[in-house]
Amino acid sequence: MAINEKSPSPAPAIVESEPATRCGSNTPGLAATSSNNGEKPIAHASLEERAGALAVPPPSGTTSSRYRWLVHVQFFAxxxxxxVAGWNDGSTGPLLPRIQEVYGVNYTIVSLVWVFACVGFLTGAIANMFLEPRFGFGKTIFIGACFQFVGYAIESAALPFPAFVLGYAINGVGMALQDAQANGYVSNLPNSSTKMSFLHAAYGLGALASPLAATQFAQLPHWSFHFLISFGVALLDAIILAAVFRFKTHDECLAAIGQVRHLDEPSEKNDDSGSETEKSHFRKVMTLKETHLMAVFILVYVGVEVTVGGWTVTYVINERNGGPSSGYISTGFFGGLTLGRMGLIWANNKIGERKALVIYAALAIGLELVVWLVHSLVGDAIAVSFVGFFLGPMYPIAMNVCGRIIPPSLLTGSIGWIAGLGQAGSALFPFITGAISNKAGIESLQPIVVAMMAFTIGLWICVPRDKVRTASPSSSSPEGAGAIPPPPRPVVNV
Structure with missing residues (x-):
């Protein structure tokens, strides 16, 4: 580890350092500190005092090693x-024909599993903006995990259809809360752009593994026992989250790894602010146009992703005379999704994330046309896998762009709404596809998917260019309201 003194510059690199005495902000980046000897909190100090409080000593070698270890543990959690989210989404497609058979329902009725999931996702996305300021990161993400395993417990019992789909709604609330918190937290970790790609590759791994189990259970008398495996995976998730984050706030978890956040708003848990702060935060998030534009993009993108992964199995069985093992095509799709998110990181950096996303979408459209027009079971299976490969990087790219166009103080709440609405897309568009297929036949799947992919390109072009993040959406200063002049800092090369 080498330590080099660095002279003041307009935008010095902020690197790992010893945690401040107390983290008290709600945004990524710089530190929030306050003393325990009666001094006024840094949140209310002058710019000079705030800048001076940031000049903390660099960590020792032992401390740096401990930080790195904790970063890996938190990232794994x-x-x-x-x-678990990927496991959930990857299970539906292979089980869908069996659900139709058991309950005797058509395409429209069986699509209600996605409608109820959509209700859950939207409920969780809105609840996240109130739960996090009140309870903090650690408790909120744990609550999400609890909702999820409760939902699986209901589904595993194969109750009458109304109760069965209710489990999807409960599950949706949990997925939305965890998705929001995980994305928001990883956006504050070191090397967040690469970590974001691997975070969503983990989603792909879950979606890759679940069809292997779901396809087998779909052929067994006790088909719903697949959800007992899901219950165990979700229960393990809750245990891991509780053990790693220990119900701490966002800032406390970051402080444990020597990371700190910008000090432009009160902390995520402020007893003095109460419900007024929560309402103010909600209002700011919901009036930010960048948030809604990215939310609509993610809504359509995730809708495409889950529609292809969920309905392609039924399409292949009916249109390409596929057998019971056609569920493995869903595995190929999500396998491609996972590989794309990890394997195309270099391409994203080489040509730029914005251009890369347009190229990937165009290639995915071309491959989907192959699935539509080429009547070959093997050829379609291969094409579907490559569709997943090129769709894969689009979600983490969008999350990275969110971090560059949304004010830091609103980032976690905005990502919560964006991710929640995206999960709603995973329910809304498969339902629409099912309703149309019930009238026009399952062969209508491909033109629907192609149109949705083309729409994502149009939405992406409308996303504003990267800008310097500000403290509030109304800030006119290029550095944001309350920007802190950077003090001389040591650069720590770990």
């Missing part, structure tokens, strides 16, 4: 939450 977030990844496991995404594995």
């Amino acid at each position: 977030c990844c496991w939450a995404m594995v």
Whole structure:
């Protein structure tokens, strides 16, 4: 580890350092500190005092090693939450024909599993903006995990259809809370852009593994026992999140790894602010146009992703005379999704994330046309896998862009709404596809998917260019309201 003194510059690199005495902000980046000897909190100090409070000594070698270890542990916990989300989404497609058979329902009625999940996702996305300021990161993400395993417990019992789909709604609330918190937290970790790609690759791993189990259970008398495996995976998720984050706030968890956040708003848990702060935060998030534009993009993108992964199995069985093992095509799709999120990181950096996303979407459209027009079971299976490969990087790219166009103080709440609405897309568009297929036949799947992919390109073009993040959406200063002049800082090369 080498320590080099660095002279003041307009934008010095902020690197790992010893945690401040107390983290008290709600945004990524710089530190929030306050003393225990009666001094006024740094949140209310002058710019000079705030800048001076940031000049903390660099960590020792032992401390740096401990920080790195804790970063990996925390990142693994977030990844496991995404594995559970992927496991959930990857299970539906292979089980769908069996659900129709058991309950005797058509395409429209069986699509209610996605409608109820959509209700759960939207409920969780809105609840997240109130739960996090009140309870903090650690408790909120744990609550999400609890909702999820309760939902699986209901589904595993194969109750009458109304109760069965209710389990999807409960599950949706849990997924939305965890998705929001995991994305928001990883966006504050070191090397967050690369970690974001691996975070969503973990989603792909879960979606890759679940069809292997779901396809087998779909052929067994006790088909619903698949959800007992899901229950165990979700229960393990809750245990991991509780053990790693220990119900601490966002700032406390970051302080444990020597990371700190910008001090432009009160902390995520402020007893003095009460419900007024929560309402103010909610209002700011919901009036930010960038948030809603990205939310609509993610809504359509996730809708495409889950529609392809969920309905392609039924399409292949009916249109390509596929057998019971056609469920493995869903495995190929999500396997491609996982590989794309990890394997195309270099391409994203090489050509730029914005251009890369447009190229990937165009290639995915071309491959989906192959599935539509080429009547070959093997050829379609291969094409579907490559569709997943090129769709894969689009979600983490969008999350990275969110971090560059949304004010830091609103980032976690905004990502919660964006991710929650995206999960709603995973329910809304498969339902629409099912309703249309019930009238026009399952062969209508491909033109619907192609149109949705083309729409994502149009939405992406409308996303504003990267800008310097500000403290509030109304800030006119290029550095944001309350920007802190950076003090001389040592650069720590770990």
